[in-house]
Amino acid sequence: MPRKLPPKDVVIIGLGWTGSILGYELAKAGLDVVAIERGPWRDTATDFPPGYSQDELRYAVRLDLFLRPDQETLTFRNNMNQTALPIRNFVSFLPGNGVGGAGVHWNGQTWRFLPTDFRLRTHLEQRYGKDALPADMTIQDWPLSYDEIEPFYDRFEKLCGTSGKAGNIKGVKQSGGNPFEGWRSSEYPTPPLKQGLGATLFAEAARKTGHTPFPQPASNMSEAYTNPLGMKLGQCTYCGFCERFGCGNYSKASPQTCVLPALLRFPNFTAQTESEVTRINLDSTGKRATGVTYVDTSGEEWEQPANIVLVCAYALFNVRLMLLSGIGKPYDAQTGQGVVGRNYAYQTTSSVAVILKDKILNPFIATGAHGMIVDDYNGDNFDHAGLGFVGGGYMGMGQTNGRPISTRPVPSGTPKWGARWKKATSETYNRAMSLSTHASSYSYKDCYLDLDPSYRDRLGRPLMRMTFDFHENELKMSAFLTERLAEIAKALDPVELTKNPRKGPYTLNAYQTTHNTGGTVMGGDPANSVLNRYCQSWDVHNVFIPGGASVFPQNHGYNPTDTVGALAYWTADAIKDRYLRNPGPLM
């Protein structure tokens, strides 16, 4: 029988980006807030100082900062004809862990979605006709417009100090920025990062082939920055140990560098680590949450009552918690009924590897989000008529590292070991670079999450099951984008060029992205969404999922974090301005 603790106004499940933002906003509003995080406390100078943070084996290969599968994992299958098996070792995607979550070790690539992304189905049907979309594609309009979310993108980017060059300020195009982006209310908080040789060459090639390259928006500081909370960030030093690593000199935006010290100053905020929430508890009507139950490291159960429950546990685990807690009707792919777990999507990436002649690229001089990018083929920025697919992505040169365990390209046909391997590795390392495409992953009837019938975690709860594969739409799109990228790459006059378009089936065996989206979709209609436009559960009005990527109806051709952060602020405002005044369903 769990022991009951004194009640709080708000309990937050997970203390990553969204947990930190909601914690700050609600503690500042005077509420009594507790955040419960199953991982450990993480602190810059203790856990990732610039004395041992630059350790590729420990952090990038052995994944020291990431979630351990034996604490939580999923089962996986490509389609309903297979039996799902456990993901025993994370490879394709790497969920974070600990205070700060993946916000500690992300790259900092900070992208907004396009205005047309927010009304995706309406827009595509209008432009290409209803028949252009496959029957089993379940994309939806978002329940809010770009114009509505724009101020919140702005807020999150100012929290992070994102470096970049605006392409569109209040409708006026700006040279040097992304000509396709939605309008911005202001310039980026810090100027763009300086670019190395590889990105500079790519940008030249992109211009030569008629494209408009621009610097990737980066939450790695191009200069020292003070955010609106008074938090100080330092200048990024291009160390090349960004993704999978904590930042040792306070120059990457993270909950640690942007929020947590200011948040911990509130006496009415408490963080509790190494405590795992196992379920959200509901009252006898099932329409109101009473709080959460969690276990400490010895397995003892506790109950934390609260008036508001915020599910900030990362996209995948948000979905699992909702399923385990019985909130909302679980999606059944056979019947098409239900909503929780529906519309799981991922990201469709590909690459073009080039080897140049007589260049010294110094790939180890890099940040997580530097690079020059071309957005001409993202979203519906180009005419898809006759192409046989919808969707798109950005492409460019943003290689994040030259860490030699993982990054030591060789010409194709080189043996994998021996004297020739050694020679080729030595001669190619500084002349090669990887260009990439990063594209949308639309939702389908048969790509979804539910509870596994067989496998359980260490606490005896069913694992979540992921059923996912790339559809022909995405594979055609990837082939197209890879060709376009290869055309730009040819203008680099490479000695060798290798195209690696995304091919099916989706495999767990190679890292792609940790952009898992969907499962608790936000929408205008409870028939096809789990949350309303304020990220409030349709079923349990005091449960919110403030902006984690599980709320995305589909994934667009950009990294999710900017949208996740924007929606966190959006939800915070909804709670402060609407819900607290009149607790109940907001729609």
Add this chain to the structure above:
Amino acid sequence: MYRSLATATLLVATCNVTFAQDTQSFDRIERGRYLSVLGDCAACHTAPGGQPFAGGLALQTPFGKLVAPNITPDRETGIGNMTDQEFIAALHEGRGMNGKRLYPAMPYPAYTKMSEEDVLALRAYFATVLPVSNRVIANQLPFPFNIRQAMMFWNTVNFTPGRYRPDPQKSAEWNRGAYIVEGAAHCGTCHTPKTILGGDKNDEALAGAALQGWFAPNITTDSHRGIGAWSKDDLIEYLKTGTNNWTLASGPMAEAVTHSTSRMTDEDISAIATYLKDSGERDSTRKPDPVVAEDNVMRAGAAIYKDSCAACHTDSGTGEVHLFPRLAGSPLVQSGDPTTLVRMVLLGGRAGSTASMPTAPAMPAFDWRLNNAQIAAVLTYVRNSWGNAASAVSSVAVANQRDTGTRR
């Protein structure tokens, strides 16, 4: 925090008038509360995680352990039974309840300068604090140091009771600054070098002192080793936020900023700055010739610095304002006594967090990465580069500090 709800009584504030204690007076209590901030009473009398002013914090002195007593108004375990005169005697003369002598861990040699009116305001404030039952055995020194009577002799040599006497040649603001620095804020207790008996060397006031693994720096107007090059605004920013263009407060000073100076009024901070910028004629210590860059130790130090330090402190030693202290031109870096520098490299340090500067950046520990010779080399390099000049640091000194240093 319990506060009296009585109506405020207007106080007539002149130094020479004694008047009946009106402990219900809001003004006096509030003034006492503010004085407790100036005096940073909580630093010792509030244990971490403990109730305010209920004592229990152990102070490690060179002679052994002293525990700060409970100064809440609890009658059995606190000072609820203390009379006003006894309270005054404690701060002005170093005498506790029942006449027992206090150890100068309680900085009565500084508090003696406070006016009686201020001391009584403090008394009034402490009478309103939540009474907490917490029995503290203050004197846990080993024999023979636990004999309080010995303080009688110490006081004879090292202590002159007496109120602060304003200097008519100086402005009211300067005098206010002096009153705070020499009195309630007791800066000299850490920053003034000590005689062999542990009393203040009054002719070297604020010239820096070593205490238990830290060197409280020289805060005189010496331009090489003191704060002579700091502007008044630099000082004000430092006291208010814990950081300025030069450095960030860390260790014991971070605590002093967080709990005391950052909560002072702007006027008082300005007064302190005025006083410190004009605290007497001080011959700047002669700047030595720097150790030459070609020296083998300097070369090693340069390599270590480039690989381990420059990512935060930069190749030119300029650091980053409010984040990584500037080393080039820093008086602390050029201190005669490198204790704090050695400690920072061995164990790291963290800046204080204030409302306007919440980040509290920390320097990581390097004791696991650099051996004694390497720490000596990199500190010698830092002390003698970019225009800096100071004595080399020896690996023996580093070894001593590593072996005897505590983790806290």
Add this chain to the structure above:
Amino acid sequence: MKPAAATPSRRVLLTSATAFLFSGTAVARARILNGGMPWEAGTATPPVPVRPGPWMFFTSDEAALIEAAVDRLIPADERGPGGKEAGCAVFIDRQLAGPYGGAAGLYMRPPFMPGASTQGYQSPDTPAARYRQGLKALAGYVRSAFSGKSFSNLDTAQQDEVLTGLESGSIALKDTKGADFFALLLQNTQEGFFADPIYGGNRDMAGWKLVGFPGARYDYRDWVGRHNEVYPLPPVSIMGRAEWTAKE
């Protein structure tokens, strides 16, 4: 009694108010943070340096095989040392003796079933178990194919022949998928060659020197804009480099 400098340290470094949640028995099971960020001087979690010494995982026969194998996977040549001299075998030995070898943190609950290749590794065998089994099977194969010899006694051409056959799957090992074992061995060898020397391999930063990777550096601000210029500083490890020690 000699009175010493008597200014006591009155300030204890105050960490923020962190408390441990106790319940019945005094075992810390959760950490509660309120009122400030926890921090303590002198705390760091650097990797534990690998020290030279006896094998911690391999038997001497296994070690001989591994040393010979890594020296063919990464042969010595005019570009620099091979895998053996670079310490790759030591690296693998220490890794297998530690959490990596024991598959620490992985989900190892049954049932184990073979799945599609897209579903990832599904065997209950830890890396340590795979090496035990794989080395035993490989040694057995070599004995039978080369008249009782051990791998380290073959000439380099024969050793390469065996490794090539393993890699392609043309050599069948008893109870072991040779190609999978080869892939694991190759991966760990290359990890050892390019990981920080603190882990026992990449001795004298041989792997980093081979490609021109400057190692555990953290500041390239001045070099971002210097396009097409060779980076001039030598590599540095987490434990430093020779230049950190002053010449006598």
